[in-house]
Amino acid sequence: MKNATQHQMFKEIEEKKIFEQSQAYAFEYLDNIFDRNVYPTEAALANLPKFEEDFPEHSTAPYKILEQLHRYGSPATNATMGGRYFGFVNGSALPIGLAAKTLASFWDQCPAMHVLSPIGSQLESVVEKWLIHLFNLPKESCAGFVSGTSMANLSSLAAARCRILKNNNWDISKKGLYNAPKIRIVTGQHAHSTILKSIGMLGLGQDNIEWVEVDEQGRIIPELMPELDKNTLLILQAGNVNSGSFDDFKTICKKANKANAWVHIDSAFGLWAAAAGPLKYLTEGIELADSWAVDGHKTLNTPYDCGIVLCKDKEAMVEALHMTGSYIIRSEQRDGMLYTPEMSRRARIIELWAIIKYLGKTGIDNLILTMHQRAKQFGEEIGQLKGFQVENDIVFNQVLVRCENDRITETVLANIQKDRVCWLGGAVWHHKKVIRVSVCSWATTEKDISLSVDSFKRALDKSISES
Ligand SMILES: *Cc1c(COP(=O)(O)O)cnc(C)c1O
Numbered sequence: 001m002k003n004a005t006q007h008q009m010f011k012e013i014e015e016k017k018i019f020e021q022s023q024a025y026a027f028e029y030l031d032n033i034f035d036r037n038v039y040p041t042e043a044a045l046a047n048l049p050k051f052e053e054d055f056p057e058h059s060t061a062p063y064k065i066l067e068q069l070h071r072y073g074s075p076a077t078n079a080t081m082g083g084r085y086f087g088f089v090n091g092s093a094l095p096i097g098l099a100a101k102t103l104a105s106f107w108d109q110c111p112a113m114h115v116l117s118p119i120g121s122q123l124e125s126v127v128e129k130w131l132i133h134l135f136n137l138p139k140e141s142c143a144g145f146v147s148g149t150s151m152a153n154l155s156s157l158a159a160a161r162c163r164i165l166k167n168n169n170w171d172i173s174k175k176g177l178y179n180a181p182k183i184r185i186v187t188g189q190h191a192h193s194t195i196l197k198s199i200g201m202l203g204l205g206q207d208n209i210e211w212v213e214v215d216e217q218g219r220i221i222p223e224l225m226p227e228l229d230k231n232t233l234l235i236l237q238a239g240n241v242n243s244g245s246f247d248d249f250k251t252i253c254k255k256a257n258k259a260n261a262w263v264h265i266d267s268a269f270g271l272w273a274a275a276a277g278p279l280k281y282l283t284e285g286i287e288l289a290d291s292w293a294v295d296g297h298k299t300l301n302t303p304y305d306c307g308i309v310l311c312k313d314k315e316a317m318v319e320a321l322h323m324t325g326s327y328i329i330r331s332e333q334r335d336g337m338l339y340t341p342e343m344s345r346r347a348r349i350i351e352l353w354a355i356i357k358y359l360g361k362t363g364i365d366n367l368i369l370t371m372h373q374r375a376k377q378f379g380e381e382i383g384q385l386k387g388f389q390v391e392n393d394i395v396f397n398q399v400l401v402r403c404e405n406d407r408i409t410e411t412v413l414a415n416i417q418k419d420r421v422c423w424l425g426g427a428v429w430h431h432k433k434v435i436r437v438s439v440c441s442w443a444t445t446e447k448d449i450s451l452s453v454d455s456f457k458r459a460l461d462k463s464i465s466e467s
Contacts, residue, residue, distance in 0.1 A: 005059070018062045025070040033081045034443065037420040044075035083443035084422040084452055089241065089269050089398075091295075092441035093303040100354035101303050109347040111145075114331035120347035125334040127353050131308065134361070135274045137287055142314040144321070144339030145307075145349050149268035152293030152309035154198040155321060155341060159291060160233045160262040161202055163316035167230065173319070177203045186210045186228065187235035188220040188247065192266055195235055204233075216430065217245035217393055222252050228259035236263060238283055239270025242427050242436060243391075244375075244398030246270055250285030263289040269298040269440070273396060275361070276368035282395060291317075296352050299368060299397070301442045306348045309339065367442055371397045374449055375439040381453040387460050391434055399437035401456070406433040408463060415459035422452035 002010065012018055050072050078085060081092055111120030128143040146152050161183060165172045168181040185204055187195060189211050196206050213224045218240035228234060234256050236247040249265070256263045265271075265286055271294040274283040286292065290313055296306030311317040318338045337343050359367060372394075379394045382401055387408075391400040403409040413426050413435050427436045435456075 012062060018066060021063055021066050025066065025074065028070075029074050030081070033079055034083060036079055036082070038079045038082065038084050038423040039417060039420045040076045040078070041420070044072075047072045048076055078423060080441070081443070083441050083445055083448040085441065086422055086424040086437045086439060086452070088425060089239075089298050089438045089440055091298045091301045092443055093297075094301045094355050094358070094442055096358040097302050097351040097355045101351045104347060104350040107347070107350075109350075110344050111347045111349060112337040112343050112345070113329055113335045114333040115329050117347055118333075120349055121331075121334045121336060123347075123349045123353040124336050127349055127356065128334075130356055131310065134356075134364070135271060135283075135286065135292070135310070137292065137310060138312045140314065141310050141312045142317055142339055144309040144311075144317070145336065145345075145352070146309055146340050146342070147305040147345070147348075148297065148307035149192075149266065149293045149295045150194040150197070150307070151341060152268075152295075152307045153192075153194050153264070153266055154201060155309040155317070155339075156264045156291035156293055156311060157195075157198045157202055157204075157233065157235075158320040158341075159311050159313060159316040160264060161204065162320040163290075163313055164231055164233065164262060166316070166319070181231065182208075184208070184210060184229070184232040185235070186212060186226060186232055186261075188212050188218070188237060189214045190218040190240055190242075191235055191237065192241050192268070195266055217395075218243045219245050220247045220252065222248055222255070225252065225255065228256050228261040230260040232256075232259065232261035234261050234263045236265045236289070237270070238265050238267030238273070238286065239396060240398070241268075242398060242400060242429055242434075243393070244270070244396035245393070246273070246282040246395065248285075249283065249288065253285050253288035257288055262291075264291045264293070265289045267292050268295045270396060272299040272364070272368050275364045276372070277365055279368065279372060279396065296348075296355070298440055299371065300352075300355060300364070301367070301440075302348070302351050302355050306352055308352075311339075371439045371441075371444070374444050374446070375399050375437070377446060377449045378437055378439065378453065381449065382456060385453070385457055385460070388456065391429055391432075397439045399439070400427070400429050400434040401437065402429075402432060402434045403460065408460075409433040409435060411463040411467075412456070412459045415462050416455055419455045419459060421455040422448075 109117040109120045111117040114121040132141050162172050164183050170180050199206055210226050212220045215221055238246050273279040291311040294308050296302035297304045375394050375397045378399050379390045382388045383390050389402050391402050403412050424437055
């Protein structure tokens with residue numbers, strides 16, 4: 001006997017009407033995604049309180065739920081799927097990724113263990129090999145598929161902590177950090193805040209960081225590095241979150257390798273430069289590190305959420321993240337949870353696999369290079385406008401723009417955001433306010449850049465006329 005609700009749900013599966021409805025909405029959403037306002041309109045935002053309902057006592061018809069989502073939800077999204085969202089370092093999603101994810105949604109797999117998802121496990125081991133090949137990392141490296149670089153950084157630093165202490169005959173999992181030998185942490189002044197968060201979460205203490213001074217692009221100055229030793233955890237960066245600059249890995253890693261220090265590279269969006277011929281020079285020497293954290297959902301344009309942790313020291317990685325239990329079924333094949341903090345997680349590998357297979361080496365090269373060229377175009381067009389100045393070397397996908405003073409920069413940024421032709425945020429760069437452009441979408445065309453630069457110009461004109 002099925003109860004009434006079960007009966008209803010079996011019917012939904014059988015009839016598929018709700019899936020057709022959601023697909024129709026999705027297609028409608030995509031139909032104007034490249035032309036619509038990038039940030040939601042005031043009217044769309046004003047509708048958000050419609051979701052402020054009391055906890056539902058009774059069931060709502062599925063078609064009504066989807067209708068509400070589409071009517072009030074779709075217009076209240078940022079058009080990150082289009083080509084003029086330059087906020088944060090926020091990628092778009094490639095069509096094949098969305099399509100593969102849609103199919104995978106119906107599978108609803110959890111690749112914690114091989115027995116839990118043979119296909120998820122299979123694809124994870126294939127993509128692990130592909131990525132090691134693509135980035136030219138040490139053959140023995142392993143990969144964990146996590147939610148983003150925040151988790152990838154945390155996992156890497158956990159592995160480093162485990163290894164450094166183990167080399168001191170200290171089992172971190174059992175003994176904890178009380179009375180443990182001290183781990184030195186060395187990183188650049190521009191380390192991403194998720195690095196600081198990880199150091200805090202791992203009990204290593206942010207006050208213990210030995211900060212290294214950076215140059216005007218935000219790169220560690222190698223000559224100013226302290227002496228390293230075998231108890232040092234050195235954290236470098238491929239892609240400064242503001243300027244997009246890369247540390248000098250070759251010089252720094254050679255030093256670190258000699259001292260037997262652990263090197264981690266936070267390469268959330270920058271590691272992909274290793275896959276783009278003319279930009280490969282930026283990542284020279286990355287293979288000399290011990291661990292790397294990278295996102296799929298930024299530069300590669302996988303759907304959210306997709307992060308990857310790569311680690312040369314598989315033993316330390318597994319030891320730092322493993323768990324046990326009488327119900328755990330270890331297999332001969334890959335058990336994904338050995339390389340991630342989570343046990344259950346969605347099989348994000350499906351989209352990642354589909355996108356890599358779709359693009360191939362040449363497609364990835366092309367994707368990354370085009371983003372770089374659009375960023376250059378942005379810099380060139382904005383540089384020709386009176387009243388704007390580009391503040392960084394555009395080596396990758398990031399452009400930092402400034403007006404005459406902080407006050408004007410802030411007003412202009414607010415005007416651009418209100419204009420909604422594009423969307424981007426601000427930052428502080430060497431004590432000055434800047435507008436931060438991150439070109440991170442496969443869909444950004446030359447025209448998108450020009451339209452956005454026009455919006456910059458209008459915003460400046462408006463700020464002058466109003467002041
Ligand atoms: C985005 C970013 C992170 C955090 O990655 P999430 O995927 O948002 O968790 C870490 N480091 C750098 C350099 C980043 O750009």
